[in-house]
Amino acid sequence: MVPEHPDAPAGETTALALKILVAGGFGVGKTTLVGAVSEIRPLRTEEMLSEAGRTVDDTDGVDHKVTTTVAMDFGRITIRSGLSLYLFGTPGQDRFWFLWDELAQGALGAVVLADTRRLEDCFPAVDYFEHRKIPFVVAVNCFSGARRHDARDVCRALDLDPGTPVVLCDARERASGKEVLIQLVEYAGRMHTARLLDSVG
Amino acid sequence: MTDDTTGAPREPGSQWYDHEAGPLVRPYAVTGGRTAPGPSGVRFDLIALVTLDPAAPAGDDPALGPEHRALVDLCRPETQSVAELAAGSDLPVGVVRVLLGDLLERGRVTVSRPVPPAQLPDERVLREVIAGLRAL
Ligand SMILES: Nc1nc2c(ncn2[C@@H]2O[C@H](COP(=O)(O)OP(=O)(O)OP(=O)(O)O)[C@@H](O)[C@H]2O)c(=O)[nH]1
Ligand SMILES: [Mg+2]
Numbered sequence: 001m002v003p004e005h006p007d008a009p010a011g012e013t014t015a016l017a018l019k020i021l022v023a024g025g026f027g028v029g030k031t032t033l034v035g036a037v038s039e040i041r042p043l044r045t046e047e048m049l050s051e052a053g054r055t056v057d058d059t060d061g062v063d064h065k066v067t068t069t070v071a072m073d074f075g076r077i078t079i080r081s082g083l084s085l086y087l088f089g090t091p092g093q094d095r096f097w098f099l100w101d102e103l104a105q106g107a108l109g110a111v112v113l114a115d116t117r118r119l120e121d122c123f124p125a126v127d128y129f130e131h132r133k134i135p136f137v138v139a140v141n142c143f144s145g146a147r148r149h150d151a152r153d154v155c156r157a158l159d160l161d162p163g164t165p166v167v168l169c170d171a172r173e174r175a176s177g178k179e180v181l182i183q184l185v186e187y188a189g190r191m192h193t194a195r196l197l198d199s200v201g
Numbered sequence: 202m203t204d205d206t207t208g209a210p211r212e213p214g215s216q217w218y219d220h221e222a223g224p225l226v227r228p229y230a231v232t233g234g235r236t237a238p239g240p241s242g243v244r245f246d247l248i249a250l251v252t253l254d255p256a257a258p259a260g261d262d263p264a265l266g267p268e269h270r271a272l273v274d275l276c277r278p279e280t281q282s283v284a285e286l287a288a289g290s291d292l293p294v295g296v297v298r299v300l301l302g303d304l305l306e307r308g309r310v311t312v313s314r315p316v317p318p319a320q321l322p323d324e325r326v327l328r329e330v331i332a333g334l335r336a337l
Contacts, residue, residue: 015280016326017248017315037337041288046295069293074284079333083326086248086282106246108318174337182334189327192318 024113025121026092029171037177038075110136232299
């Protein structure tokens with residue numbers, strides 16, 4: 001068994017780590033978002049699936065070769081000593097979905113990035129988090145040239161559960177990325193409270 | 202993610218030993234070919250926190266390799282998550298998990314399981330996170 005730290009004598013003494021996932025279709029701005037709000041570091045995870053492929057971010061131009069390593073985005077935001085937020089994003093291609101099963105465990109919540117020009121790309125992510133009851137916000141990355149959709153239109157098009165926040169953002173902007181995360185943490189807090197109330201009621 | 206223990210490398214026809222899988226096999230050389238941590242068999246979460254065990258026996262452990270030591274060194278300044286250790290050592294996560302299993306068994310480190318959000322003590326933590334994000 002894992003020798004855990006003696007069960008949290010007091011909140012202060014136990015280091016807390018919270019996990020936030022950044023999901024969304026291929027090329028929607030996940031890496032950009034993680035990089036905007038945190039010091040991003042590449043994380044290698046290895047895959048035994050034969051279909052696990054190279055990441056599109058690979059710049060070595062070796063596209064015939066099937067590697068078994070998947071690069072994920074990883075960033076840390078230190079809130080204070082002993083309290084950190086960890087962000088994880090995986091490549092947007094369908095064949096990397098299996099990565100989420102591990103990542104999603106114990107996650108505080110998720111950001112689903114969407115591009116209104118191809119909204120359907122984020123359907124799988126929305127389904128995924130809805131099914132697992134993981135709180136998520138939809139962040140519409142407003143690429144220049146894309147029509148600025150009303151958040152309500154997006155909400156309707158995605159058929160989101162009522163209350164699921166939809167935020168417009170620019171993944172390149174730190175302030176914008178921060179706002180997305182704040183919305184998510186607030187929402188996760190509300191969901192958490194609601195579930196607690198449900199369980200006692 | 203595939204579980205290290207299910208895609209057993211011995212499986213016939215597995216991609217594992219395929220020459221194409223070079224990048225995968227090599228990292229596991231530092232674990233002696235093991236792809237899952239030892240008897241403890243726990244799969245450390247990416248955000249599990251690794252701390253040097255203050256009760257660790259003094260002196261070098263000859264059973265530990267340079268990669269083990271690299272991980273220990275990374276933990277010296279402060280507690281590190283499994284993900285940070287992987288990024289910091291430039292080793293794949295699976296390899297880091299195996300090495301951490303060794304370090305755990307040899308009493309070098311302690312690994313704490315992340316607190317599931319559902320068990321957060323109260324909203325205070327989340328408020329702190331929000332305030333911290335605003336202050337970024
Ligand atoms: N104009 C504009 N470009 C953006 C924005 N966000 C990201 N980009 C660009 O879009 C491209 C893809 O962004 P990435 O962050 O790599 O997307 P990703 O989701 O990580 O992509 P994959 O990991 O391949 O799925 C990059 O060239 C970014 O510079 C944005 O808000 N506006
Ligand atoms: Mg990316």
